[in-house]
């Protein structure tokens with residue numbers, strides 16, 4: 001099966017494993033994974049996180065020709081399961097001489113989430129100032145991707161522990177992008193076709 005091949009110890013997920021627009025799994029509502037998690041679902045989550053790490057490592061990204069990613073959903077691997085991985089780097093700090101130094105914490109968010117769902121959200125909407133892209137979309141789709149500014153998300157981690165977290169800012173946008181994938185929704189479904197860059201009153205713009 002697709003999953004068996006992806007979780008082989010020797011396999012590193014690469015761009016060839018990521019399905020593109022037109023593949024019906026991108027428009028499929030994925031199944032919840034059964035608990036307690038199977039070994040193969042735990043391994044798949046770990047491989048997805050490994051892909052994100054490699055994609056953010058200049059040496060590995062160049063060697064493997066990876067597009068940098070901060071999130072990945074199993075639907076993008078042609079697997080209709082509610083498994084997502086999120087790896088959001090912290091920005092480097094600037095020292096007194098204006099030099100970039102590594103941040104104390106490398107990542108703002110690093111999580112493999114099983115059966116993630118939004119259980120509540122703000123009335124206020126938000127959008128990333130520059131719009132969004134997607135590793136499964138080989139074209140630019142300009143416009144503000146209108147999302148909830150803040151969300152409360154319930155999910156299970158790889159140890160079968162249940163979590164309920166509140167997110168805002170870029171992490172909120174990222175997790176919504178990934179949960180959307182598990183529900184067959186693409187980022188451009190949230191762009192206003194007539195006025196892609198229209199800023200409605202109250203919209204929070206995220207840099």
Ligand SMILES: O=CN(O)C[C@@H](CC1CCCC1)C(=O)N1NCCC[C@H]1C(=O)Nc1ccccn1
Nearest residue numbers: 068069070071072132133134135136173174177
């Ligand atoms: O479903 C998951 N995907 O499709 C990968 C996407 C997920 C993000 C899109 C917007 C929110 C989540 C992804 O990571 N990208 N989209 C295409 C190429 C660039 C890359 C990206 O935004 N990188 C990035 C952003 C900020 C800081 C560092 N790197």
Ligand code: NI
Nearest residue numbers: 133134135136
């Ligand atoms: Ni995507």
